Amino acid sequence: MxxxxxxxxxxxxxxxxxxxxxxxxxxEPRSRELWRRLFTRHGLECGEELLARFSGRRSGEVIEEHLPRFGRHTTVEQVRQELTALNGAPDLPPxxxxxxxxxxxxxxxxxxxxxxxxxxxxxxxxxxxxxxxxxxxxxxxxxxxxxxxxxxxxxxxxxxxxxxxxxxxxxxxxxxxxxxxxxxxxxxxxxxxxxxxxxxxxxxxxxxxxxxxxxxxxxxxxxxxxxxxx
The missing domain is CATH 3.40.50.1000 (HAD superfamily/HAD-like)
Incomplete structure (x- = not known):
């Protein structure tokens, strides 16, 4: 190149x-902060290296990949709705x-x-x-x-x-x-x-x-x- x-x-x-x-x-700053807040609410680690692997991918596929970490009876749709609700926070990066x-x-x-x-x-x-x-x-x-x-x-x-x-x-x-x-x-x-x-x-x-x-x-x-x- x-x-x-x-x-x-x-x-x-x-x-x-x-x-x-x-x-x-x-x-990207807003997206990473959303994922960080979602994982933190569930007591899960979510460092920069992991966040970088989410870039460019559909949220549903990312959630499905990590679903076992969110609890045995948690569904993809439940986590997706939680992520959507977090997106309404007024203090997220613009x-x-x-x-x-x-x-x-x-x-x-x-x-x-x-x-x-x-x-x-x-x-x-x-x-x-x-x-x-x-x-x-x-x-x-x-x-x-x-x-x-x-x-x-x-x-x-x-x-x-x-x-x-x-x-x-x-x-x-x-x-x-x-x-x-x-x-x-x-x-x-x-x-x-x-x-x-x-x-x-x-x-x-x-x-x-x-x-x-x-x-x-x-x-x-x-x-x-x-x-x-x-």
């Missing part, structure tokens, strides 16, 4: 597919757009690139934060946890987004900030950019075609734009 300061060739795309948490919105997100979305739309969100979160959660951050109108479709059988790192969500947009996987570029998301993009056969925390990790950068911390600098453009400018 090219170094951060090396010339970056443009990736031409008909569509750009975005993870949500940590990629478009800076929700959710904001990540650096350069608005500028990139404006540029891609101007260049005729179709846009979609592929998130491990639920649809109501995605709609709430896309609307709250003022970027909901950019996206043709949102693929959420309810739309797939298998979450990331399975490629199902990204392949579904391609079908909804009417593009082939070779025509898209994926933006991801987690190991699970980058693996999903690779398994789908898509080109991908490591962003956010992934752009600061040598291990995750090696899984991507490019890495950018400022989304506005992402080297992606549309096919039609490239032809006009050549």
């Amino acid at each position: 090219p170094a951060h300061n090396a010339p970056r060739p443009l990736l031409m795309a008909r569509a750009a597919l975005f993870d949500l948490d940590g990629t478009l919105i800076d929700s 959710v904001r757009l990540v650096l350069g997100a608005n500028r990139l979305l404006q540029r891609l739309r101007r260049h005729g690139v179709a846009l979609a969100v592929v998130t491990s979160g639920g649809r109501a959660y995605a709609d709430e934060h896309l609307t709250r951050c003022g970027i909901a109108s950019y996206f043709t479709t949102v693929v959420s946890a309810e739309d797939v059988i298998h979450g990331k790192p399975d490629p199902e969500g990204y392949l579904l987004a391609c079908r909804r947009l009417g593009v082939t996987v070779g025509e898209v570029v994926v933006f991801e900030d987690s190991a699970a998301g980058l693996r999903a993009a690779r398994r789908a056969g898509a080109r991908c950019l490591a962003v956010g925390q992934a752009a600061r990790s040598p291990v995750l950068c090696r899984m991507a075609d490019h890495a950018v911390e400022d989304l506005a600098r992402a080297p992606v453009t549309g096919f039609a734009t490239s032809r006009r400018e050549s």
Whole structure:
């Protein structure tokens, strides 16, 4: 993968597919605090290494994986409802757009690139934060946890987004900030950019075609734009 300061060739795309948490919105501090509070309420340890493994995955799958720790008769739905209730706490870290997100979305739309969100979160959660951050109108479709059988790192969500947009996987570029998301993009056969925390990790950068911390600098453009400018 090219170094951060090396010339970056443009990736031409008909569509750009975005993870949500940590990629478009800076929700990771809020998410980690939610998981930390949930585990602490049950007297369970939840360190940074464990929290990092939750990134990019569906909450239901994380809960199911750790369900035995919550008690013999506890169900996934009970823990999920508890997590949802904790999400209403007023002192949680706020959710904001990540650096350069608005500028990139404006540029891609101007260049005729179709846009979609592929998130491990639920649809109501995605709609709430896309609307709250003022970027909901950019996206043709949102693929959420309810739309797939298998979450990331399975490629199902990204392949579904391609079908909804009417593009082939070779025509898209994926933006991801987690190991699970980058693996999903690779398994789908898509080109991908490591962003956010992934752009600061040598291990995750090696899984991507490019890495950018400022989304506005992402080297992606549309096919039609490239032809006009050549």
